[in-house]
Amino acid sequence: MSFPIDQIRKEFPILHQEVHGKPLIYFDNAATTQKPKSVIEALEGYYLHDNANIHRGAHALADRSTRYYEETRVAVQEFIRAKEPEEIIFTKGTTESINLVAYTFGRKFIQAGDEIIISTLEHHSNIVPWQMLCEEKGANLKVIPINEAGEILFEEFEKLLSPKTKLVSIVHASNALGTINPVKEIIAAAHQVGAKVLLDGAQSSSHLEIDVQDLDCDFFAFSAHKLYGPTGLGVLYGKREVLEAMPPFQGGGEMIKEVSFEKTTYNEIPFKFEAGTPNIGDVIAFKHALEFIGSYGKKAIKAHEDELLAYANELLLPVKGFNPVGTAEKKVSVLSFNINGMHPFDVGVMLDAKGIAVRTGHHCTQPLMKRLGLEGTVRASFAVYNSKSEIEKLAEGVTQLARIKNK
Amino acid sequence: MSSIQEVQNEIISEFEILGDDKESTIFYIMELGNGLEKFPEEEQIEANIIKGCQSKVWLIADEKDGKVHYQADSNTDITKGLISLLIRVLNDRTPQEIISAELDFIHKIGMGGIIGSQRSNGLAAMIKQMKLYALAFQAKQNA
Numbered sequence: 001m002s003f004p005i006d007q008i009r010k011e012f013p014i015l016h017q018e019v020h021g022k023p024l025i026y027f028d029n030a031a032t033t034q035k036p037k038s039v040i041e042a043l044e045g046y047y048l049h050d051n052a053n054i055h056r057g058a059h060a061l062a063d064r065s066t067r068y069y070e071e072t073r074v075a076v077q078e079f080i081r082a083k084e085p086e087e088i089i090f091t092k093g094t095t096e097s098i099n100l101v102a103y104t105f106g107r108k109f110i111q112a113g114d115e116i117i118i119s120t121l122e123h124h125s126n127i128v129p130w131q132m133l134c135e136e137k138g139a140n141l142k143v144i145p146i147n148e149a150g151e152i153l154f155e156e157f158e159k160l161l162s163p164k165t166k167l168v169s170i171v172h173a174s175n176a177l178g179t180i181n182p183v184k185e186i187i188a189a190a191h192q193v194g195a196k197v198l199l200d201g202a203q204s205s206s207h208l209e210i211d212v213q214d215l216d217c218d219f220f221a222f223s224a225h226k227l228y229g230p231t232g233l234g235v236l237y238g239k240r241e242v243l244e245a246m247p248p249f250q251g252g253g254e255m256i257k258e259v260s261f262e263k264t265t266y267n268e269i270p271f272k273f274e275a276g277t278p279n280i281g282d283v284i285a286f287k288h289a290l291e292f293i294g295s296y297g298k299k300a301i302k303a304h305e306d307e308l309l310a311y312a313n314e315l316l317l318p319v320k321g322f323n324p325v326g327t328a329e330k331k332v333s334v335l336s337f338n339i340n341g342m343h344p345f346d347v348g349v350m351l352d353a354k355g356i357a358v359r360t361g362h363h364c365t366q367p368l369m370k371r372l373g374l375e376g377t378v379r380a381s382f383a384v385y386n387s388k389s390e391i392e393k394l395a396e397g398v399t400q401l402a403r404i405k406n407k
Numbered sequence: 408m409s410s411i412q413e414v415q416n417e418i419i420s421e422f423e424i425l426g427d428d429k430e431s432t433i434f435y436i437m438e439l440g441n442g443l444e445k446f447p448e449e450e451q452i453e454a455n456i457i458k459g460c461q462s463k464v465w466l467i468a469d470e471k472d473g474k475v476h477y478q479a480d481s482n483t484d485i486t487k488g489l490i491s492l493l494i495r496v497l498n499d500r501t502p503q504e505i506i507s508a509e510l511d512f513i514h515k516i517g518m519g520g521i522i523g524s525q526r527s528n529g530l531a532a533m534i535k536q537m538k539l540y541a542l543a544f545q546a547k548q549n550a
Contacts, residue, residue: 020429343483345462346437349522353429375482 003304008296008385011036015385022355025390030175030203030334030381031359032225036292039229042285050284053277055254069280072287073270079290080220081211082237089243089273090283093234094202095125097221098169100236100273101198102129104246105219106167109196112138115164117195119144119152119181120371121174124364126200130169144170146371150177150326158189165195172204176363176379177326178309178334180204187216196242202226206383207305207332209298218242228384229289230282236273243269250275293384301384305333308382308391315395321406322398325377333382336363339398341405344376347398351378354397411504414496415512422516432521433485440487443494446480459532462486466533468540473548474499475541479533485522490533497537502545506538 009015012034017024026034046068052061054069070085077085091097106129110116116130120143134141142165144157168190173180187197198219201210205222212220219242224233238246248255248266252275257265266272293301312335316322321340339347348360361376362369369376380394409417425432446465455465462483468475477498479490496512497505519527 021427343462345486346484349485349526350430350433352523353433 003300004296005304005385005387009387011038011292012385013037013040019355019357020353022353025354025356025386025393027380027382027386027390027394028357028359029206029383029386030226030363030379032231033206033228033383034385035228035230036289038288038292039285042288043230043281046281046284051281054280055271065280065284068284068287069278072283072290075287075290076235079210079293080205080235080237081213083213084240086269087237087240087243089236089238089270090278091221091234091236092232092279093223093225094200094221095234097219097234097236098126098198098200099129100249101169101219101221101238102133104249104273105196105242106130106133106137108245108247110134110137110139110166113164114139114166115142115160115162116140117142117144117157117160117165117168117170117190119157119170120146120368121150121152121171121177121179121181122169122365122368123171123175123200123202124366126169126171127367130167139166140164143367146368149328150174150179150372151328152179152181154182154185157186161189161193161195163193165190165193167196167198169198169200171200171202173201173207173332174326174365174368175203175334176365176368176377177328177336178203178331178381179326179328180208180330180332183217184215191216203332203334206293207298207302209302212237224282224286224289227286227289228292229286230279233279233282233286240269243273248272248275252276254278296384304384305382305386308386308388309333309335311388312380312382312391312395315391316398319395319399319402321402325372325374335380335382336377337380337398338374338377339402339405342401344378347378347401350401351394351397354393356380356394356397408499411496411500411508415510415515418492418495418512419515429521436488436492436521437484438488439491440481440484443480443487443491444478446478450478451480457529457532457536459529459535462529464490464529464533466490466536466540468537468544470502470544470547474501475505475544477537477540485526486529489518489522489526489530493530493533493537502541502548505541506545508538510534 014034050065052065054066073085073088076088142160144152146152190197196218199217201220201222206227220237225231255272255275257267323338325336344360359379450467451465457464464481466479468477477494481487
C-alpha cells in the first residue's frame with residue numbers, strides 16, 4: 001500500500017497556503033513540525049470546555065482536565081515504552097529536560113574530578129548545561145570525536161570511558177546532519193563502567209521507534225513540538241530508581257507532600273519534578289499528536305521519509321557545486337548541504353523566494369561546524385506530510401542556484 | 408551630482424520595475440553586490456566588522472576633500488548587494504549630509520519583507536556604523 005500522502009496533507013491546514021506567491025513547501029521540520037487539525041482542535045476544545053487547574057480540584061472541570069492531562073502521561077509512556085507513567089515528567093522542552101538532569105542528578109551525583117561524556121554532534125542544549133555543571137563542580141567534560149561522514153568514533157568513545165565517567169549525555173539523532181548514533185552500544189558500554197546515560201531524543205523521537213526499556217537508557221529527553229505537538233512542552237523520561245534518588249528541581253506548589261516553616265517533604269515522582277501549574281492545555285493536546293503518529297505508525301513514516309531523503313540525494317548528488325554535509329550510513333531525514341561559492345544564508349533566502357522553507361546557519365551546533373570547517377549549512381528536513389513532488393521543487397531550486405555559481 | 412533624495416528615488420523606481428516578484432528582486436540585489444569597489448584584503452579584520460549583522464560585513468571609511476568615502480565587503484552576496492545600495496546613496500558626501508540623511512528608500516522598496524526581520528536589523532546596524540563614521544569625521548573637521 002502506498003503512503004496516503006494526500007490524506008495526511010489534508011490534516012495540516014497550514015500547508016495549504018502560498019508564500020511570496022508560490023505554494024508553501026515546508027522543509028524546516030527538524031526545527032519544528034506543523035500540527036494536525038486534531039491537535040489544534042484539542043487545544044481549542046480544552047480552553048472552550050475543560051479549562052481548570054489540575055489535581056486537588058473538587059469540581060467537574062478540574063476532574064476532567066486532570067483526567068485528560070494524566071491520559072497524555074500514559075500515552076507518552078506507551079509511545080516510548082516506559083515501564084510506568086510515573087517515569088514521565090512534563091517539562092518545557094528538551095532543553096529544560098536536560099537542564100533538569102544537570103541541576104538535580106548533576107548537583108547530587110557529580111563531584112570534582114568526575115567526568116561527563118558528550119559527542120561532537122551535540123546541540124548547544126546538550127553542551128552548555130554540562131559545561132555549567134562541570135565549572136561549578138570541578139568536573140571534566142570529554143567529547144567523542146567524529147569522522148568526516150559525521151559518525152562518532154566508537155573506539156574513541158570506549159577509550160574515554162573510565163570509573164570516573166558518571167554520565168554520558170548523547171544525541172540519538174543529530175539535528176544538523178541527521179546521523180543516527182549507535183545508542184544501544186553506547187548505553188551498554190557506559191553501564192559497564194557504572195555511568196548513567198541521557199539520550200537527547202529531540203530529533204529521533206519523531207522518526208525512530210523508541211523503546212526506553214530495550215535501549216536501557218537512564219534518561220530520554222524530547223520535545224512535543226518536533227512531534228506534531230504544541231510548542232513549550234517537553235518530556236523527561238527517567239528510570240524510577242534514578243528519579244527517586246534525585247532531589248527536586250524547582251520548589252513550589254504540586255511538588256510538595258507537606259510544607260511547614262520548619263521542614264518540607266516532597267511529593268512522589270513525577271510530581272516532585274512538576275512544580276507549579278503545568279502547561280495543561282498543551283499536554284492535553286499532545287496526546288492527539290501521538291495518536292496521529294500512531295495512526296500511521298512510525299515504521300511507515302520512517303520508510304516514507306527515507307524514500308524522500310534517498311530521492312533528494314538521487315536528484316542532487318550529481319549536481320555540480322552541490323556539497324552534502326553529513327553522509328552517515330544511518331540517518332534520519334535531514335539533508336544538510338552547501339552550494340559551492342554561495343553563503344548558506346543566501347541559499348536560504350533564495351529558496352524562501354521560491355516558497356521553500358529551510359534552515360540555514362550553524363543549527364545550534366557551533367563546535368560541530370568548527371570540526372567540519374564550515375560556517376554553516378543549508379538544512380532541509382523532511383516529515384510525514386512532505387511529498388516527492390516537493391523534493392523535485394527543492395532539487396530544481398538548488399540546481400538553479402548551483403549552476404549560477406558553478407558554470 | 409544627484410542629491411541623496413534623488414539617488415533614493417532612482418532606487419525606488421528601479422525596484423518598482425521588479426514588482427512583487429521576490430525571486431527576481433533577490434537576484435537583482437545579489438547582482439548589485441558585484442558592483443562594489445574591490446575591498447582591500449588586509450582590511451578584512453575583526454576591527455572592521457559591523458556588530459549586529461548575522462553575516463560578516465566589513466566597512467571602512469576615509470575622508471577626502473571634506474567628503475566621506477566608504478568601502479565595504481561581506482561574505483554573503485545578498486548583504487553585499489544591500490550595502491552597495493547604502494554606499495550608492497551615501498558615498499562621497501559631506502559628513503553633515505550623511506548624518507542628516509533620512510533613508511526612506513529602505514522602507515519604500517519594502518526591504519523588510521524582502522530580507523526578513525533579522526537581516527533588517529543588520530541593515531540598521533550598517534546605517535548606524537556609516538553615520539558613526541560621518542560623525543567622527545565631522546568632529547575632526549570641527550576640531
